[in-house]
Amino acid sequence: MRNRILIVLFLLVTFSSCSCNPENIAKFAFKGMEAMMGEGFMPSEEIRRLGNFQGMNVNLSKSTTDDETISTIFLKLQNGDPLILGNQPEVLARKCAELYLRDFENAEDYQQITVQFIQTDPTNPENVAMQEYMFDTKDF
Structure with a gap:
């Protein structure tokens, strides 16, 4: 039970920090696309x-x-x-x-x-x- 709470808290912190910087998410997605396509x-x-x-x-x-x-x-x-x-x-x-x-x-x-x-x-x-x-x- 304790592990589940820690995982949920970790995911909550991770996703809440990402929502503040959508530009960083877009840059990450573009870099991933370029790594795959050239x-x-x-x-x-x-x-x-x-x-x-x-x-x-x-x-x-x-x-x-x-x-x-x-x-x-x-x-x-x-x-x-x-x-x-x-x-x-x-x-x-x-x-x-x-x-x-x-x-x-x-x-x-x-x-x-x-x-x-x-x-x-x-x-x-x-x-x-x-x-x-x-x-x-x-x-x-």
Whole structure:
């Protein structure tokens, strides 16, 4: 009985201290994700600043057809500054792809990178616009 009380107290102290610092939990989760997926998996703040993006997300995909395997990185950049995106978005997409591939240590395992600019309407979140640009990783 005494051991159970000590375990409960330990867990209570551990979880209550974590709730005060959610940033530390997020950093720990990101480090664990990068350790598993490779250094630089999470997009850098440099990419966020390029378009003043509010959200960033990465998905990795490998699809197999009859004769070949195509591996793609999907870099999703959400709610960027419309003034920056409106002025040559394909140039911005290429720069974001270049920065991501530079930082991601396992980039050579992928053949393509697709950069998606996703804009949502703040008054109606179901109203979404997306621009998509695809590049071969060997071009960088």
